[in-house]
Amino acid sequence: MEIANNIRKIRRKIKAAEKKYHREENSARLIAVSKTRKIEEIISAINENQRHFGENYCQEAIEKIRAITEPGIVWHFIGPIQSNKTNQIARYFNWVHTVDRIKIARRLDKMRPENMPPLNVCIQVNTSGEITKSGISIEEIEDFIDEIKDYKHIKVRGLMSLPEIKSNIDEQRDSFLSLKKVFNQLKKNKPELDTLSIGTTLDMEAAIAEGATFVRIGTAIFGSRNI
Numbered sequence: 001m002e003i004a005n006n007i008r009k010i011r012r013k014i015k016a017a018e019k020k021y022h023r024e025e026n027s028a029r030l031i032a033v034s035k036t037r038k039i040e041e042i043i044s045a046i047n048e049n050q051r052h053f054g055e056n057y058c059q060e061a062i063e064k065i066r067a068i069t070e071p072g073i074v075w076h077f078i079g080p081i082q083s084n085k086t087n088q089i090a091r092y093f094n095w096v097h098t099v100d101r102i103k104i105a106r107r108l109d110k111m112r113p114e115n116m117p118p119l120n121v122c123i124q125v126n127t128s129g130e131i132t133k134s135g136i137s138i139e140e141i142e143d144f145i146d147e148i149k150d151y152k153h154i155k156v157r158g159l160m161s162l163p164e165i166k167s168n169i170d171e172q173r174d175s176f177l178s179l180k181k182v183f184n185q186l187k188k189n190k191p192e193l194d195t196l197s198i199g200t201t202l203d204m205e206a207a208i209a210e211g212a213t214f215v216r217i218g219t220a221i222f223g224s225r226n227i
C-alpha cells in the first residue's frame with residue numbers, strides 16, 4: 001500500500017518538476033532503486049506499473065531478476081562493477097550506469113550474449129565531490145566514449161553521476177550543471193547520446209531542472225535503508 005502511494009507521489013513530483021523547468025512531459029523517467037529490498041516489495045512497485053528497477057549488488061540482483069518473471073521489466077545496474085562480475089551483469093541487465101574503465105566496457109562487450117540486444121551503457125563521471133571515488137573526470141569523457149563507441153554489443157547512451165548531496169537546491173543544481181554542459185556539448189557530434197542519469201531522493205528536483213532523463217529513487221519509494 002505504502003509503496004504504491006509513494007510511487008504515485010514521486011510521479012506527481014516528477015511531473016510538477018518537468019512542468020516547472022519547461023521539460024517535456026515524461027522526459028524524466030523513474031528508476032526505482034530496489035537494492036536490499038525484498039522481492040515482494042518490488043512486486044508491489046510492479047503492480048503500480050513501475051517498470052525500471054535499479055540494483056547495486058550483482059548476486060542479490062540476479063536472484064531477484066530470475067524470480068521476477070513479469071514481462072517488460074527493465075533492469076539497471078547502478079553499483080560499482082567488479083571485473084569478475086561483468087559476465088553476469090552482461091547477461092542479466094538491460095542497462096549499466098557505472099562504466100568508468102575501458103577494461104570493464106571491453107569485458108561487458110565481449111560477454112554480452114549474441115542473441116540479446118546491445119547492453120545500454122552510461123559512463124559514470126566524477127564531477128568532483130562525488131560520494132564514491134568512482135567515475136572518470138569531465139576532461140576524459142570524450143576520449144573514453146570514442147574508444148568504446150564501435151563496440152558491437154554495448155551501446156553508449158549517456159552520462160551518470162552521483163554527487164554528494166548539498167543542502168539547498170541551488171547548490172544541488174550546481175553539482176549537476178557541469179555534467180549537463182558537457183553532455184549538451186557532446187550531443188552535437190554524438191546525437192545518439194540521449195541519457196543523463198542523475199538525481200536521487202534528496203536532489204531529484206535539481207536533477208530534473210538540469211536535464212535528468214533518468215532519476216534513480218530508492219528511499220522515497222521503499223523507505224530508509226540500513227545500508
Ligand SMILES: *Cc1c(COP(=O)(O)O)cnc(C)c1O
Binds near residue numbers: 078079199216219220
Ligand atoms: C542507492 C542509490 C540510489 C538511490 O538513492 P536514494 O537516496 O535511496 O534515493 C541512486 N543511485 C545510486 C547509484 C545508488 O547507489
